Amino acid sequence: MRRPPGVPDHPYARSAMSDAEIRDDRAAGRLEAFAGDELAGHIQYFVLEAPRRALVPVHTIVEPAHEGKGVAGSLARELYGIAAREGVVVAPLCPYVVKWAERHPEEAPAADPELLRAAKDWLIAHPEGF
Numbered sequence: 001m002r003r004p005p006g007v008p009d010h011p012y013a014r015s016a017m018s019d020a021e022i023r024d025d026r027a028a029g030r031l032e033a034f035a036g037d038e039l040a041g042h043i044q045y046f047v048l049e050a051p052r053r054a055l056v057p058v059h060t061i062v063e064p065a066h067e068g069k070g071v072a073g074s075l076a077r078e079l080y081g082i083a084a085r086e087g088v089v090v091a092p093l094c095p096y097v098v099k100w101a102e103r104h105p106e107e108a109p110a111a112d113p114e115l116l117r118a119a120k121d122w123l124i125a126h127p128e129g130f
Contacts, residue, residue, distance in 0.1 A: 020071055022078045029129070031057075031079055033071050040066035043075045043094065044130060048119050053088045054111070055079060056119045058130045060096040076100040080108050091119040 020033035020040050031043040041062035048054040057079055062071045076097050083090045091111040092098045101108035123130060 020066075020069075020074055022074060024078075024082060031075055031082075033066075033075050035066060038065075039063065040069075041071040041075060043079055043097070045079065046122070046126075046130075048091060048115070048122055051118055052112075052115055054091040054115055054119065055083050055086075055088060056091045056122070057094040057097045058123065060094050072096055073100060077104070077107060080104075089115065091115045093119055093123060 020035050023032050023034065024030075025032060026047075029044060029046050031045065033040045033042065041060070043057045044059040044061070045055055045057040048056050057076075060072050060075060077100075079097070080090055080101075089109065089111060090097070090101070092101055093116070101110070
């Protein structure tokens with residue numbers, strides 16, 4: 001998977017689309033976009049371990065002052081970039097990330113239906129924090 005020109009590698013990537021700095025807070029399960037010192041948006045996710053390791057985005061939130069600036073798309077792109085660098089897949093449950101992936105199949109390989117079922121089952125069993 002190729003990164004867009006001018007976008008450095010993670011953990012602190014600067015997005016060409018929204019000029020946001022993106023940080024992965026793995027312990028909190030949040031991929032966060034900052035415009036300066038201000039939180040512009042985030043993707044809440046968890047790491048599924050079985051049947052196959054995957055990053056599972058559940059919610060995408062963009063702060064009202066940053067809507068329409070490409071923040072959500074930059075977050076989705078970076079989540080798939082992280083997954084590619086880690087050699088894992090993304091199993092999107094977040095409706096925004098699902099639609100983004102459909103529009104960017106070259107960057108966002110489709111998740112296996114069995115993996116999506118496992119992610120949904122995990123979320124049902126662990127609703128806290130989501």
